[in-house]
Amino acid sequence: MGIFEVDMIFAKRLQQLLDELNINQSELGRRLNVKPQSVQGWLKGVIPRMDKLEKLAKLADRPVYWFFMPYGEEDNHKQVINVINQPKLTGNKQKILELLDDLPTSDTEQIIRDMEQKRDFYRRKLEELLRERNKPA
Known part of the structure; x- marks a missing residue:
């Protein structure tokens, strides 16, 4: 496409x-x-x-x-x-929660920060691609 x-x-x-x-x-x-x-x-x-x-x-x-x-x-x-939309988590999401439950709070918080950074990175990349596409030729 x-x-x-x-x-x-x-x-x-x-x-x-x-x-x-x-x-x-x-x-x-x-x-x-x-x-x-x-x-x-x-x-x-x-x-x-x-x-x-x-x-x-x-x-x-x-x-x-x-x-x-x-x-x-x-x-x-x-x-x-x-x-x-199902309230019950399955597969990898459930596994991630179980793993996080076994970690100290400081590690859990660090993992959350790392995931937020990764998400923000991909959002910035998407914005960059959209900006490039919308530039006049």
């Missing part, structure tokens, strides 16, 4: 969100604290910064990746989403 396709998928998903919420571009801009022109750009395929993507995801009550998921693939992800 090319960059143009991803941009258009995002724009279509954003329009779907507007339709589902029954709001216009100005209202979405107000809710996200951005100018309506920003929303208009997004609907033309400009990808917003990660902080705005996260706000959109929260507003949509969907994960960020939903905005980039091609139509028709929702069914492929339902099983994954069902597992995530």
Whole structure:
């Protein structure tokens, strides 16, 4: 899938969100604290910064990746989403919790800091890639 396709998928998903919420571009801009022109750009395929993507995801009550998921693939992800939404943890998540329970608090806190750093690293990389893609040619 090319960059143009991803941009258009995002724009279509954003329009779907507007339709589902029954709001216009100005209202979405107000809710996200951005100018309506920003929303208009997004609907033309400009990808917003990660902080705005996260706000959109929260507003949509969907994960960020939903905005980039091609139509028709929702069914492929339902099983994954069902597992995530289950209150009981399974597999590696349960194993991680069990391991953390056996460690001293200081080690657990260090592991959490390390994981947060790794997450932040990937978020920065994603923002960097999005910025590069949105640069004028």
